[in-house]
Amino acid sequence: MTILKLVFIELWKRKSQLITGLLAITLGIAVIVAIQSVSVVSEQNVARNLDNLGANILVLPQGASIDDYYTSDIDAPTLPMDYVERILTSTIAGVDNMSPKLTRRVKVGDQSVVLTGILPKSEIASKPLWQSSGLLGAELKTACAPSQSANKSHGLEDEKLKRKAIDTLNSKDCLAGSQVAKRLKLSANGRINIMGKEFNIVKILPETGTVDDDRIFANLRDVQQLLGIENQVSAIEIMGCCNAISEGLLGKLRNILPDTRITTIGQIVSTQIETNQLMKKITLIMLIIIFFVGGISIGNYIWANVNERKREIGILRMMGAERSTIYKMFLLKALILGVAGGILGYLLGTLAGVILGPYLAGIVVKPVYIYLLWSVLLSVTISLAGSLFPTYLAAKFDPHTNLQED
Amino acid sequence: MILQGENILKQYHHKGETINALDHVSFKVNKGDFVTVTGPSGSGKSTLLLALFGLIRLTSGNIIFDGKRIDNIGDRQLTDIRKKSIGYILQSFALIPYLTTIQNVMIPLALEKIPGKEQAKRAREILDYVGLSDRMEHLPRELSAGQQQRIAIARSIIHRPQIIMADEPTGNLDPTLSLEILEFLKKINRENKITIIMVTHSSVAAGYGTMKLHLNEGKIVTSGN
Ligand SMILES: Nc1ncnc2c1ncn2[C@@H]1O[C@H](COP(=O)(O)OP(=O)(O)OP(=O)(O)O)[C@@H](O)[C@H]1O
Numbered sequence: 001m002t003i004l005k006l007v008f009i010e011l012w013k014r015k016s017q018l019i020t021g022l023l024a025i026t027l028g029i030a031v032i033v034a035i036q037s038v039s040v041v042s043e044q045n046v047a048r049n050l051d052n053l054g055a056n057i058l059v060l061p062q063g064a065s066i067d068d069y070y071t072s073d074i075d076a077p078t079l080p081m082d083y084v085e086r087i088l089t090s091t092i093a094g095v096d097n098m099s100p101k102l103t104r105r106v107k108v109g110d111q112s113v114v115l116t117g118i119l120p121k122s123e124i125a126s127k128p129l130w131q132s133s134g135l136l137g138a139e140l141k142t143a144c145a146p147s148q149s150a151n152k153s154h155g156l157e158d159e160k161l162k163r164k165a166i167d168t169l170n171s172k173d174c175l176a177g178s179q180v181a182k183r184l185k186l187s188a189n190g191r192i193n194i195m196g197k198e199f200n201i202v203k204i205l206p207e208t209g210t211v212d213d214d215r216i217f218a219n220l221r222d223v224q225q226l227l228g229i230e231n232q233v234s235a236i237e238i239m240g241c242c243n244a245i246s247e248g249l250l251g252k253l254r255n256i257l258p259d260t261r262i263t264t265i266g267q268i269v270s271t272q273i274e275t276n277q278l279m280k281k282i283t284l285i286m287l288i289i290i291f292f293v294g295g296i297s298i299g300n301y302i303w304a305n306v307n308e309r310k311r312e313i314g315i316l317r318m319m320g321a322e323r324s325t326i327y328k329m330f331l332l333k334a335l336i337l338g339v340a341g342g343i344l345g346y347l348l349g350t351l352a353g354v355i356l357g358p359y360l361a362g363i364v365v366k367p368v369y370i371y372l373l374w375s376v377l378l379s380v381t382i383s384l385a386g387s388l389f390p391t392y393l394a395a396k397f398d399p400h401t402n403l404q405e406d
Numbered sequence: 407m408i409l410q411g412e413n414i415l416k417q418y419h420h421k422g423e424t425i426n427a428l429d430h431v432s433f434k435v436n437k438g439d440f441v442t443v444t445g446p447s448g449s450g451k452s453t454l455l456l457a458l459f460g461l462i463r464l465t466s467g468n469i470i471f472d473g474k475r476i477d478n479i480g481d482r483q484l485t486d487i488r489k490k491s492i493g494y495i496l497q498s499f500a501l502i503p504y505l506t507t508i509q510n511v512m513i514p515l516a517l518e519k520i521p522g523k524e525q526a527k528r529a530r531e532i533l534d535y536v537g538l539s540d541r542m543e544h545l546p547r548e549l550s551a552g553q554q555q556r557i558a559i560a561r562s563i564i565h566r567p568q569i570i571m572a573d574e575p576t577g578n579l580d581p582t583l584s585l586e587i588l589e590f591l592k593k594i595n596r597e598n599k600i601t602i603i604m605v606t607h608s609s610v611a612a613g614y615g616t617m618k619l620h621l622n623e624g625k626i627v628t629s630g631n
């Protein structure tokens with residue numbers, strides 16, 4: 001016999017009371033887990049859509065317009081390549097990915113194509129700062145920070161991401177968009193002459209339905225050389241974490257990048273921010289509600305239990321149980337209730353999310369295992385907080401007054 | 407001498423009135439005594455036991471247990487004495503309703519944090535001693551009053567206390583069962599040299615005493631063998 005065993009026996013012998021005691025906290029946790037499970041997926045969905053657009057922030061030269069960015073006129077303005085370095089070496093947080101590009105419309109034979117110089121990942125990733133602020137370890141906080149890994153972890157094979165993830169794009173290598181490949185009858189492993197320079201076609205990119213289909217991608221440095229625009233780019237596409245955006249990432253970038261025009265892919269970003277913030281607000285409100293409702297309900301249950309067991313407390317105290325033993329008895333019980341409420345709530349909430357997600361939000365929800373830990377922690381905290389006061393009163397009972405109540 | 411009371415005064419204040427529940431009571435109990443405490447209702451018998459338990463504080467006077475004063479020591483030390491040296495039997499049995507016979511009996515050992523195996527071994531021995539070996543897994547409500555009181559007795563001696571305090575242990579029992587319980591207490595008193603202090607209304611029970619205290623209005627009116 002130990003105090004712990006006593007607690008378990010008592011819990012077990014009064015199962016039905018247990019269920020009422022657990023109801024509020026279990027339901028509360030379930031609602032939060034359900035909301036979170038659904039919203040994490042919907043955030044990822046928004047993030048993925050965003051990613052398909054390429055980026056959510058564009059750094060353009062002062063005089064340029066978004067149109068310039070797409071049409072790539074001969075004399076479209078450019079900005080210095082150093083700016084990439086500036087962003088990398090700054091302390092600005094929230095830049096999850098970036099891609100400097102130089103784009104020009106050029107002639108290949110009698111056809112007009114858009115030549116875009118991009119920097120392969122290997123040339124950016126070699127910067128230590130990039131690694132620390134970049135994709136690595138971004139997985140958890142990635143709710144709105146679309147990154148290759150986040151998408152991969154959801155089993156999504158996004159062609160566009162694959163392209164972005166191209167580790168190396170050697171000098172003299174190029175990638176051709178599907179439309180341009182058709183027009184120029186290009187094929188993988190073939191060759192193409194652009195402005196007098198021979199390129200190996202490493203790959204024909206699958207159709208994306210965007211302007212990218214009309215482009216030929218080559219190493220940025222080759223393109224700069226070829227066009228005679230050394231150390232200049234026409235745009236830097238930035239994938240910024242949307243929270244960082246709402247916290248003023250743009251302003252911070254403007255401070256270090258003079259003479260540029262920095263815009264967000266506005267509407268999408270702002271909707272995304274709004275959704276995320278709304279979800280956060282709902283979760284916060286729910287948290288506060290279940291903290292009070294759950295705490296009070298468990299506290300009430302423990303208080304009823306204390307009253308019902310007044311005599312027992314008296315007996316134990318008479319036999320030499322310390323006040324601390326009484327504390328232990330009821331707080332252990334609260335702890336067990338908390339763990340049970342957390343686990344049940346998690347299971348119930350996850351189940352609700354998985355079943356209702358497709359109906360309500362039109363998305364496939366998967367269980368988020370880490371929420372089990374949070375559910376249990378939250379539930380235990382609430383349960384202990386709610387039980388503290390009744391337990392304190394129980395330990396303060398005079399043993400003899402309770403013994404004489406027959 | 408195991409227990410001594412000197413000039414014990416316990417006053418209760420009730421609606422501006424002062425009640426002397428114990429009015430300058432003095433007595434001495436030797437090791438191995440079977441003390442019976444009798445007296446009319448309200449004469450202070452239970453109050454005396456509670457004071458000796460260390461469950462209520464005296465207004466004035468001393469209690470000396472095993473050579474040490476216990477009326478002026480802290481709660482923790484008192485709790486410790488109750489845990490190790492005193493066994494209790496109450497009129498209402500005071501069993502924990504959701505625990506089985508053997509679990510109830512093990513409680514004092516659990517409080518002393520004695521290992522589970524030894525708890526079980528000693529509980530079985532004691533239950534054998536009080537004749538309840540075949541009722542170990544029963545809940546209190548599944549047992550007769552006499553059996554419940556025997557559990558309470560088993561519980562009161564399992565931790566080998568020096569002294570047992572019993573407040574009307576036969577008060578809820580019919581005469582036959584009362585005799586059975588009294589015989590038990592006598593056996594415990596003789597065989598294990600455990601001192602017993604028993605409050606009772608019954609003259610039969612009082613007859614078991616080797617030392618008799620009779621209270622009236624908080625005062626000891628007779629004390630003797
Ligand atoms: N907590 C209390 N507050 C006020 N008065 C009390 C309290 N406890 C006991 N008393 C009074 O002290 C006196 C002695 O009570 P006690 O319980 O010791 O009597 P008793 O001899 O055990 O009686 P009984 O035979 O009925 O059990 C009584 O007058 C009672 O009213």
Ligand SMILES: [Mg+2]
Nearest residue numbers: 451452453573
């Ligand atoms: Mg009494």
